[in-house]
Amino acid sequence: MILLKGKYVRDSIIDSVKDYIDVGIDKIGIVLATDDKSAVIYANSQIKMFRKYGIIVDFFNPDPFVKEVNILNKIDEWNENANVYGIMILAPMYKHIDRTHIVDRIDDIKDIEGIKKINLGKLMIGEEAPCPPTAVAAIEILKFYDITIEGKNVVIAGRSVIVGKPLSMLLLRYNKMGNATVTVCHSKTENINEVIGKADIFFSAIGKPGFFKASTLKNNAIYIDIGINVVKENGETKIVGDILPDELEHLYAYTPVPGGVGAVTNAILLKNYVESKKRANIHCK
């Protein structure tokens, strides 16, 4: 039974990209237009990570009365700035802001979260594009541990635009880390535990603490827990996944939470940043 720790995957990815960064020159634009506490925590972790690798963070954190046009102007400024290779728009946003308008304004190449429609379309047709980091991270963990996906019966719980759907498209690609038989299930799925019980590899991204049980999975199955849920237990706050690790011995491998997919996601974001930089430089030549 293999514990699929995220940190080695993260380190390996970061090692492969960090030399492409021009420290103190390369920039990223991050918009945080909300006072949502989780978003603030997430923003801080992103900022810290980018700074750690020498990327200058241009952090735009407007007050609650900001106009959409001010955010759009900021995006335009970043789009035109040749040192800005990535732009991130953290969710949620103040209710009077239409996030779609903001996201649509990002230069296609600078969309390092892979959330623009054009980039999701590219993912669907198999054209190179930035892909949503969490979905990529879930696959990269398996790749790092030499677990191929081809021909496997893969089940994904959750159909969000940032994880479930792009992950299904990645798993259908024509390569060893794709070519899976892909089932997407969700809140409307009947007998969901029966579906999951047949998975060779099970990915969960529903955001419900301990909703599934590891014991439901078949012998030699693998689970990748994408859920990051904050819960209170005996007065203490802790982070748990979507899957309750009630029985692990029968599994082939699984990711812990925390320390699994979450640890890799930021590294993929950095990788997307560097790939965006490479693309931008190709375009310039």
Add this chain to the structure above:
Amino acid sequence: MILLKGKYVRDSIIDSVKDYIDVGIDKIGIVLATDDKSAVIYANSQIKMFRKYGIIVDFFNPDPFVKEVNILNKIDEWNENANVYGIMILAPMYKHIDRTHIVDRIDDIKDIEGIKKINLGKLMIGEEAPCPPTAVAAIEILKFYDITIEGKNVVIAGRSVIVGKPLSMLLLRYNKMGNATVTVCHSKTENINEVIGKADIFFSAIGKPGFFKASTLKNNAIYIDIGINVVKENGETKIVGDILPDELEHLYAYTPVPGGVGAVTNAILLKNYVESKKRANIHCK
């Protein structure tokens, strides 16, 4: 056991859209840049259909030495023409032409085949957009016959960008004709008949004559055969589906080939045309 005939579905769809056409004024641009015989046959059927409902067909059928730029110029001309509400680029194209370049050039709204990346991205995030007609047709047949999809175990064979993938996204939408548990299987799927044998609704779009057998499906299952395969039998040419109808009594419903999905696809293309016209007129106001 219900025979899901396409013609009633087709007629109903056409009835719902034909009054929006300004006969003899509305135009469509169709590019056929190939001498592939099936493409020529398909083009003729499209042209006939659009003309039947009063749409002027601007048919661009260049010789094999045409330059990409000439096709692009034609697309630009159609993009700028306010009477052209739809543009179709038939596949395949002469080998020296990059079809992606041509498709990318189409105005987003006029892409009535829903093959532009931006429109596939919109489909993925659930934003209104033209969708690939064959995928839509497969669902419209079920809708016409009052068969809901929500909560069903749906299996799709085939992962093409024009059918399998967009169909999977449509079936995951949050409504009665979506909300399905969706499995996509393909040539790399192990024990494919076992997977199919569990489907409540089975869609096949692999383009292999009689590859699957109706007898493989479980009791009360439904199959929607999207395959249109030309075969020779005893010297005669005929059209068959992907599914061999070797046993039908145990099924709840199924589509014949020919006369099933194929009959509806053209109607959806006409519907997409009319919706494109409506969108264009909203944009003008």
